[in-house]
Amino acid sequence: MERIYLETLIKADIQKVFDLARDIDLHQKSTAGTHEKAIAGRTSGLIEENETVTWRAKHLGIYQSLTSKIISMEKPYHFTDTMLEGAFKSMKHQHIFKVKKEDTLMVDIFEFESPLGIIGKMFSKFFLKSYLRKFLLQRNELIRKAAEGSL
Template sequence: MPIIKYKQHIKAPVNICFDLARNVDIHTKTTGKTKEKAVDGVTHGLLEDGDSVTWEATHFGIKQRLTAKITYMEKYKKFEDVMIRGAFHSFIHRHQFVEVKDGTLMIETFEYKSPFGPIGWVADKLFLEKYMTDFIISRVRALKTLAENTK
């Protein structure tokens, strides 16, 4: 089961970083390459504990839907979302925010299990783990830009 972990320093207050990361509208703006949009559940604004959202996006040239639910939230510190329906066998995505002297340390941990057993494991090694790592890094860097330019 691959685990992707990425840390990013952001020169912005922890509450701004936290709220940007759980904002459905901002998620759409920071995932332009995959044309993600919320099509069910919470489709605008801030996600709260217990909320779910269904995303429609294009990955590998295929339009897909994925539903995730916020299963844990400690405001301005961390939240977790879990896939309840979608292309993966399973995933849990942890978002952590640590207040530091000159801003926020954002820590993303994405733990997933590919579908299709051994075929999925091969896909992980050939392309999926790199694809997901690049996707997470790209989104976090876009959040950093937004947070550092929020007044």
């Protein structure tokens, strides 16, 4: 299992950052490069606990679909989504929000496992982990800009 840990400090209120992080429409803007689109389940607005969303996107030259479900949520401190169907063997993404003086620290813990045994493990280690880290950093930057009013 691979793990990506990211911290993003945002000069904005925790509730605002929390809502932007679960905003389907903003997520689609942050993933314009992969043509990501919500096609089933919650397809716009703020996703809530026990809701699902199915994404269709072009990653590594191939259109893929991934369905995830929000399995836990404590507003405005955290929510966790997990993959129900998709290209990974497993995937879990924890979104954690902490007040830091007048700012918000947004923490991502993204854990995934690729299929295909040892070949999948090698692919994850040498390419996919870096690709996904960059993908998450782009998303976080858009959340930061939106929250700080510099979009």
